[in-house]
Amino acid sequence: MLNEINDYISYIPCCEDPISGDVGVIKGKKTTYLYDVGSTLECLDFLYSLNGRMQIIISHFHADHTWWLTKHRKGDPELKEDDEISISYERPKFEKLFIGKGCEKHVSDGQIVKEKIEIYDETPLGEPLKLEIIPMPSSHTKDALALQVNEEYLFMGDSTYVGYHENKVTGEKWTEYNVHKLKEQIELLKSLKAEKCLVSHEKRFVRPKKVIIRQLEAIYEKRISGENSILMER
Numbered sequence: 001m002l003n004e005i006n007d008y009i010s011y012i013p014c015c016e017d018p019i020s021g022d023v024g025v026i027k028g029k030k031t032t033y034l035y036d037v038g039s040t041l042e043c044l045d046f047l048y049s050l051n052g053r054m055q056i057i058i059s060h061f062h063a064d065h066t067w068w069l070t071k072h073r074k075g076d077p078e079l080k081e082d083d084e085i086s087i088s089y090e091r092p093k094f095e096k097l098f099i100g101k102g103c104e105k106h107v108s109d110g111q112i113v114k115e116k117i118e119i120y121d122e123t124p125l126g127e128p129l130k131l132e133i134i135p136m137p138s139s140h141t142k143d144a145l146a147l148q149v150n151e152e153y154l155f156m157g158d159s160t161y162v163g164y165h166e167n168k169v170t171g172e173k174w175t176e177y178n179v180h181k182l183k184e185q186i187e188l189l190k191s192l193k194a195e196k197c198l199v200s201h202e203k204r205f206v207r208p209k210k211v212i213i214r215q216l217e218a219i220y221e222k223r224i225s226g227e228n229s230i231l232m233e234r
């Protein structure tokens with residue numbers, strides 16, 4: 001099921017069983033641009049339906065966003081107990097794949113985006129279509145990429161979320177924001193023209209940028225002088 005945002009942007013909504021991020025779908029004249037590929041059979045069916053005429057931008061390496069481009073292993077939470085799809089599975093074909101630095105350990109053969117990349121195309125109705133793939137400072141992962149479309153919409157994946165950490169020796173787990181990355185992220189968001197942000201896993205997928213910035217600034221206010229991270233949960 002595709003949810004329409006406008007006449008050339010839509011998305012496959014996130015779900016929790018198996019956990020899958022939202023998949024952004026931007027229709028160009030001949031090429032479809034995808035932001036993430038998700039992990040459900042619905043996503044796979046859609047990927048196959050495009051018959052390779054797609055370019056893919058990956059928000060970050062986590063499996064709920066990249067599952068259909070990665071190696072599948074028994075015990076992965078994306079597989080159901082009786083699910084054998086990984087054995088006969090053929091990876092969907094694509095024209096181009098863009099990933100952030102660090103993502104190559106999980107998703108092979110992508111072009112690593114270190115600086116902003118611009119793509120110019122047309123919508124199916126012949127209107128201009130400008131895509132900007134932007135490395136995004138994030139506490140969630142180091143390889144985050146955002147996608148700005150026509151300076152109006154900004155796909156952000158999970159990049160506004162906390163980072164998850166675990167002490168391998170004691171087993172202690174906690175979540176935190178990195179003070180410097182959070183500041184850089186707020187500044188970058190303010191500098192971008194798009195006012196509508198698309199944040200993965202949220203029930204309300206499209207959110208005003210000013211609300212996202214306020215939320216991030218409220219977290220930034222919790223920083224303690226001299227400390228590099230803002231502890232959220234322990």
Ligand SMILES: [Fe+2]
Pocket residue numbers: 060062140158
């Ligand atoms: Fe994630």
